[in-house]
Amino acid sequence: MFDTRTAPYAALLLRITLGLLFLAHAWLKIFVFTPAGTAQFFASLGLPPALAYVTMAWELIGAVALILGIWPRLAALALVPILAGAIATVHGPAGFWFTNPNGGWEYIAFWIVGLVTLALLGDGAFALRPTPIRPVAR
Template sequence: MQTTSSVAASASTRIAGHDIATLLLRLALGTMFIAHGLTKLLVWTLAGTGEFFASIGLPAWMAWPITGLELVGGALLILGVRVRWVALILAAELIGASMPHLANGWMFTAPDGGWEYPVFLAVTALALSLLDDGRLTLSRLVQQR
C-alpha cells in the first residue's frame, strides 16, 4: 500500500501531456530562433543584416543584439532555462519583426513577405510565456540534484 507521501512524490515527478507539449513548443521555437540567428550571422552576415535593418528604418547596429538575442534565447528555450521570461522577450522581438511585413499582406510568400509567419511565431512565443516551464527542463534537472 502506498503512503500519502509516496503518492504525492509519484504525482510530482510524473511527466504529463502538458510537459511534453511545453517541451515541443520550446524545441520548435528554440530551433527556429537559432536558425534565424545563424542565418543573420553566417548567410547575410551582421553587416548585411545591419544594412537590411537600416533599409527599413532601424539602426544598423541593432543587427548585433537581435542576432545575439535569437541565438542565446533559442538555446535557453531548448535547454529550458527561464522559459517564461525568455519566451516573453522573444515574443516582443517577433512583434517588432512583424512590423515591416504588415503592409505586405497576410501570406509570408507575398513579395517582401507577409505577416502570417512572424505573427504566428509571436503568438506561439507568447503562449509559451504563459505556461509554466514544464518538468522537462535543465532548470528542473538542476533543482532535483
C-alpha cells in the first residue's frame, strides 16, 4: 500500500538527507582535503587530477539541487556515477564493511540505493522545480 498523504514528506526527508550528505562530502574535499589535495588523491588512484574538480562541482550542484528540489529525480540519478566511481576506485577494493581500512563499499552501496529510491519515489513535498515526468498509460 502506498500512502499518498505521507509519501511526499518521506521523499522530502530522503531528498534533504541525501543532499546534506553530498554537501558534507563536497565540503570535506574542499575545506579539509583541499582541492589540490583531492586532485593529488585522484592522481594517486590513476585518475586524471582534473576529475577531482569535476567531482567536487558535481557533488555541490547535486547537493543543492536535491536540497532545494530542483529536478531532484534527475539530480539523484546524476549523482549515482560519483558513488559508483568511489566503489570502483577506493571502497570496492577495501571489501564490503565500511569499517575496513579505507572504508568498504556497504555504505556507498546503500547511498546509491537511497538515490535510486528517491528517483523512483518522486520529488517530494516542497520541490522548487519538479522533474518533468510523463504519466504512464494504463
